[in-house]
Amino acid sequence: MPPVVSDKYKQEKKAAILKSAFECFAEKGFQVATIDDIVAHSKISKGAIYNYFSSKDDIYLELMNQHTNENISNLKVELEKLSCTKDKLDYIFQLYSQLNEQPQFANSTRVHIEFWLYSTRKEDLRDLMLDRYEMYKTLFNTILVEGIKKGEISSSVHTDEIAQIFWGLIDGISLHYSMLLDKYPYKQVYNEMKELIYTKLDMK
Amino acid sequence: MPPVVSDKYKQEKKAAILKSAFECFAEKGFQVATIDDIVAHSKISKGAIYNYFSSKDDIYLELMNQHTNENISNLKVELEKLSCTKDKLDYIFQLYSQLNEQPQFANSTRVHIEFWLYSTRKEDLRDLMLDRYEMYKTLFNTILVEGIKKGEISSSVHTDEIAQIFWGLIDGISLHYSMLLDKYPYKQVYNEMKELIYTKLDMK
Amino acid sequence: MPPVVSDKYKQEKKAAILKSAFECFAEKGFQVATIDDIVAHSKISKGAIYNYFSSKDDIYLELMNQHTNENISNLKVELEKLSCTKDKLDYIFQLYSQLNEQPQFANSTRVHIEFWLYSTRKEDLRDLMLDRYEMYKTLFNTILVEGIKKGEISSSVHTDEIAQIFWGLIDGISLHYSMLLDKYPYKQVYNEMKELIYTKLDMK
Amino acid sequence: MPPVVSDKYKQEKKAAILKSAFECFAEKGFQVATIDDIVAHSKISKGAIYNYFSSKDDIYLELMNQHTNENISNLKVELEKLSCTKDKLDYIFQLYSQLNEQPQFANSTRVHIEFWLYSTRKEDLRDLMLDRYEMYKTLFNTILVEGIKKGEISSSVHTDEIAQIFWGLIDGISLHYSMLLDKYPYKQVYNEMKELIYTKLDMK
DNA sequence: GATGAATGAGTATTCATTCAT
DNA sequence: TATGAATGAATACTCATTCAT
Numbered sequence: 001m002p003p004v005v006s007d008k009y010k011q012e013k014k015a016a017i018l019k020s021a022f023e024c025f026a027e028k029g030f031q032v033a034t035i036d037d038i039v040a041h042s043k044i045s046k047g048a049i050y051n052y053f054s055s056k057d058d059i060y061l062e063l064m065n066q067h068t069n070e071n072i073s074n075l076k077v078e079l080e081k082l083s084c085t086k087d088k089l090d091y092i093f094q095l096y097s098q099l100n101e102q103p104q105f106a107n108s109t110r111v112h113i114e115f116w117l118y119s120t121r122k123e124d125l126r127d128l129m130l131d132r133y134e135m136y137k138t139l140f141n142t143i144l145v146e147g148i149k150k151g152e153i154s155s156s157v158h159t160d161e162i163a164q165i166f167w168g169l170i171d172g173i174s175l176h177y178s179m180l181l182d183k184y185p186y187k188q189v190y191n192e193m194k195e196l197i198y199t200k201l202d203m204k
Numbered sequence: 205m206p207p208v209v210s211d212k213y214k215q216e217k218k219a220a221i222l223k224s225a226f227e228c229f230a231e232k233g234f235q236v237a238t239i240d241d242i243v244a245h246s247k248i249s250k251g252a253i254y255n256y257f258s259s260k261d262d263i264y265l266e267l268m269n270q271h272t273n274e275n276i277s278n279l280k281v282e283l284e285k286l287s288c289t290k291d292k293l294d295y296i297f298q299l300y301s302q303l304n305e306q307p308q309f310a311n312s313t314r315v316h317i318e319f320w321l322y323s324t325r326k327e328d329l330r331d332l333m334l335d336r337y338e339m340y341k342t343l344f345n346t347i348l349v350e351g352i353k354k355g356e357i358s359s360s361v362h363t364d365e366i367a368q369i370f371w372g373l374i375d376g377i378s379l380h381y382s383m384l385l386d387k388y389p390y391k392q393v394y395n396e397m398k399e400l401i402y403t404k405l406d407m408k
Numbered sequence: 409m410p411p412v413v414s415d416k417y418k419q420e421k422k423a424a425i426l427k428s429a430f431e432c433f434a435e436k437g438f439q440v441a442t443i444d445d446i447v448a449h450s451k452i453s454k455g456a457i458y459n460y461f462s463s464k465d466d467i468y469l470e471l472m473n474q475h476t477n478e479n480i481s482n483l484k485v486e487l488e489k490l491s492c493t494k495d496k497l498d499y500i501f502q503l504y505s506q507l508n509e510q511p512q513f514a515n516s517t518r519v520h521i522e523f524w525l526y527s528t529r530k531e532d533l534r535d536l537m538l539d540r541y542e543m544y545k546t547l548f549n550t551i552l553v554e555g556i557k558k559g560e561i562s563s564s565v566h567t568d569e570i571a572q573i574f575w576g577l578i579d580g581i582s583l584h585y586s587m588l589l590d591k592y593p594y595k596q597v598y599n600e601m602k603e604l605i606y607t608k609l610d611m612k
Numbered sequence: 613m614p615p616v617v618s619d620k621y622k623q624e625k626k627a628a629i630l631k632s633a634f635e636c637f638a639e640k641g642f643q644v645a646t647i648d649d650i651v652a653h654s655k656i657s658k659g660a661i662y663n664y665f666s667s668k669d670d671i672y673l674e675l676m677n678q679h680t681n682e683n684i685s686n687l688k689v690e691l692e693k694l695s696c697t698k699d700k701l702d703y704i705f706q707l708y709s710q711l712n713e714q715p716q717f718a719n720s721t722r723v724h725i726e727f728w729l730y731s732t733r734k735e736d737l738r739d740l741m742l743d744r745y746e747m748y749k750t751l752f753n754t755i756l757v758e759g760i761k762k763g764e765i766s767s768s769v770h771t772d773e774i775a776q777i778f779w780g781l782i783d784g785i786s787l788h789y790s791m792l793l794d795k796y797p798y799k800q801v802y803n804e805m806k807e808l809i810y811t812k813l814d815m816k
Numbered sequence: 817g818a819t820g821a822a823t824g825a826g827t828a829t830t831c832a833t834t835c836a837t
Numbered sequence: 838t839a840t841g842a843a844t845g846a847a848t849a850c851t852c853a854t855t856c857a858t
Contacts, residue, residue, distance in 0.1 A: 002842050031235050045844045114321050117314050161396035172376025192365035196400050249819045412819050439643050453823045522729050525722050569804035580784025600773035766844045
C-alpha cells in the first residue's frame with residue numbers, strides 16, 4: 001500500500017479493478033452494479049478506484065477499449081499471416097465458433113450490449129461506440145474486398161452488406177445465447193450461419 | 205353492490221398507462237425512465253398507476269405481453285390466410301422490411317433488448333422471456349417444416365437453425381440500426397439477408 | 409401525512425422546512441450544514457424536503473427572497489406613510505438600531521454574508537444577489553434624492569455614495585457584531601454612524 | 613547529526629506553500645479549494661504540505677497571521693515616522709484608497725471574510741480572530757487618542773466608535789466591492805467616507 | 817378509485833488526512 | 838524529508854413504493 005510506486009504496480013492495480021468491475025457488471029448488469037459492489041468485490045477502497053478511473057462510465061470504457069484493442073490488433077496480426085481469403089474467413093469464423101464455451105461469454109455479451117444501449121442516450125459515449133462498430137465492420141469488409149480483387153470471391157458480392165450481416169448475426173446469436181444459455185444450440189446455429197455466408201460468397 | 209366503474213373504463217385506463225409508459229421507456233430507457241415520467245406523460249396519478257400495476261417491472265411485462273400477443277396472433281391469423289410457403293415467408297419478411305421507417309422503431313428495439321437483458325437477472329421474468337422467444341421461433345420453424353412436408357422447400361434445410369438465424373438476424377440488425385440510425389443501411393442489409401436465406405431454402 | 413392536501417398545509421410545511429433550514433444554517437453555516445442536518449432538525453424526510461425545494465441553494469434562496477421581500481415591502485409601506493425626509497431616515501435608522509437585540513441577528517448576518525460570498529462563484533446565483541443589493545441601495549437613494557428635491561437635504565450631497573456608505577456600514581457593523589457579539593458596542597457604534605451621516609446630510 | 617536541510621530551505625518551502633494556498637483560496641474560496649488544488653498549483657506533494665502544516669485550517673491560519681503581522685508591523689513602522697495626526701490618518705486612508713486596483717483585492721477580501729465567518733464556529737480559531745480585530749481597532753484608536761492629546765483633533769470625538777466605524781466601513785465597502793466589482797464605485801464611496809470621517813474629526 | 821405527499825435506502829462522487837516506501 | 842496511493846466517512850440528490858385522505 002505504498003506511494004512512489006512502480007508502473008507495474010499501478011498497472012496491476014488498474015487491472016485488478018477492471019477485473020472486479022467486469023465481474024460485477026457481468027453479475028448484475030452495468031447499470032445495476034454499483035461502485036460499492038466493485039469495492040466489496042475487489043477489496044479496493046472507493047477512493048483508490050477513483051484514483052484510477054474518473055467515473056463508472058470510464059471504468060466500462062477502459063474495459064471495452066482494452067477488450068476491443070486487444071481483439072482487433074490480435075485479429076489483424078493473425079490475418080496478416082494468412083494470404084488466401086478462405087483462410088482469413090475461416091480464421092474469423094473459428095474465433096467465434098466456440099465462444100459459448102468460455103464461461104463468461106454470456107455475461108460479457110450482456111454487459112457489452114447493455115452498455116451499447118446505455119451509450120445511445122449519452123452524446124459523449126455514442127461516438128466512441130460508433131467508431132468501435134466501424135472498426136469491426138471494416139475489418140470484415142476489407143477481407144471481402146481483397147478477396148474480390150484477388151478473384152477468390154464472386155465479384156457480385158455486396159461486401160458491405162455481408163459484413164454487416166456477419167456482425168449482426170454475431171450480435172444477434174450472442175444475445176440469444178446469453179439469454180437462453182444451454183437451451184440455445186449455439187454451435188449448430190453458428191455453423192448454419194457460416195454455411196449460409198460461404199454459399200453466398202461462392203469462394204474458390 | 206355493483207362495481208363503481210365499468211370494466212371498459214378500467215381497460216382504457218390501463219391502456220393509457222401502458223401507452224405512456226412505452227413512450228417514456230422508449231425515450232429514456234427502461235431503467236432511466238421513472239414512474240414520475242409516466243405520471244407526467246400520462247397525467248394519471250402515481251397512486252392510480254399502482255392501482256393497475258404492482259411495479260415498474262410489471263408495467264413493462266404487461267407492455268411486452270400485450271405487444272407479443274398482438275403480434276403473434278396477428279401473424280398467425282395472416283399466415284393462416286396464405287397457403288403456399290413462399291407467400292408466408294414473403295409476408296413475414298415484408299413485415300420487418302420497412303420497420304426502420306416507423307418513427308419509434310429504434311427506441312422500441314432498445315427498450316425491448318434492454319428489458320430482455322434486465323430480465324436475465326430476474327428469476328421470475330426470465331421464464332416469461334424464454335417462452336416468448338420460443339413462440340417466435342416456433343412460428344417461423346413451423347412454416348419451414350410445413351414447407352418441407354409440402355415439398356416447397358428443400359428437405360435438407362435445418363429448419364430450427366434457420367429459424368434461429370432469422371430471429372438472430374432480425375434482432376442483430378435491429379440492434380445495430382437502433383444505434384447507428386441513418387448511418388445504417390437497414391434496407392440493403394435486410395434485403396441481402398432475405399436473399400441469403402431464400403437461396404438456402406431453395407424454394408419452389 | 410396526506411396527499412390531496414390544502415394550500416395552507418403546503419405553505420406550513422414549506423415554512424417549517426425553511427425555519428429548520430435557517431436554524432441549521434445559522435448554527436453551522438450554509439456550506440457546512442447538510443441536508444441531513446435539516447432532516448434531523450425538522451423531522452421531515454429528505455424526500456419531502458426535495459418535494460418542496462429543488463436543491464440546498466434553492467432553500468437558501470427562498471429563505472432570502474422571503475426575508476428580502478417582506479423587508480423591502482414593509483419598508484416601502486411604512487415609508488409611504490411618512491412625508492418628510494427626516495422622518496423617513498429616522499424610521500430606517502431606528503429599524504437597524506436594535507437589531508443586535510434579536511437573538512438570531514448574529515447568526516442571520518453570518519448566513520447571509522456567507523451565502524453572499526458563496527454566490528460570487530456561481531453564475532446563476534450572482535445576478536440574484538446583485539439585484540437584491542440594487543433594491544436596497546435604490547431604496548435609500550430615493551429618499552435622499554427626494555429630500556434634495558424637496559429642499560430638506562443639502563443639495564451638495566452625493567446621494568448614491570451616501571446610500572452605499574449606509575449599507576456598507578450596516579453590513580460592516582453587522583459583520584463585526586456577528587463575530588464579537590457582546591464585546592462589540594453595537595449601539596454606540598451605530599449611533600455614531602447615524603450622527604456622522606446626519607451631519608453630512610445637513611438636514612432641515 | 614545536523615539537520616538535513618537548512619532552516620532557510622524550510623522557510624522558503626513553507627512560504628511557497630502559503631503563496632499557492634492563498635491563490636487557490638482566492639480563486640475558489642477557502643471551503644471549496646482542496647488540498648489537491650494546492651498540490652497542483654504549488655507542485656509540492658501532499659505529504660510535504662502536511663509536513664509543514666497540520667491541517668487545511670492551519671494553512672489558512674498561518675496565512676492570515678503572516679498577513680496581519682506584516683500589515684500591522686509595517687503600518688506601525690510607517691506611522692512612527694509621521695508625527696502629526698493628519699499625516700498619520702492620511703497615510704492610513706491612502707493605503708486603502710486604491711486597493712481595488714490590486715488584481716487580487718476582491719478575491720482576497722472574500723477569502724478573509726469567508727474564513728472570518730468560518731472561524732466563528734470554531735472555538736480555537738475564534739480567539740485568534742478577535743485578537744486580530746482588536747489589534748486593528750487599537751491601531752486606529754491610538755492615533756485618535758494621541759491626536760486629541762496633542763490637540764489636533766476635537767476632544768469630543770468618540771475615538772473607539774470612530775475606529776470601529778472606520779474598520780466597519782473598510783470591511784463593508786470591501787465586501788460590496790468584492791461582489792459587485794466594476795459595478796461598484798469603490799473610489800467615490802471611499803472618498804465620501806474619508807470626507808465624512810474627517811469632517812467629524814474636525815482636524816487642525 | 818384517485819390522489820400525491822411522504823418515505824428512506826440507495827447512488828456516484830469527493831476530499832482531508834494518513835502512512836508505507 | 839518527500840512522495841502520492843490509499844482510505845472511507847461524508848455529501849447532495851433520486852425514486853420506487855406506500856398510504857392517509
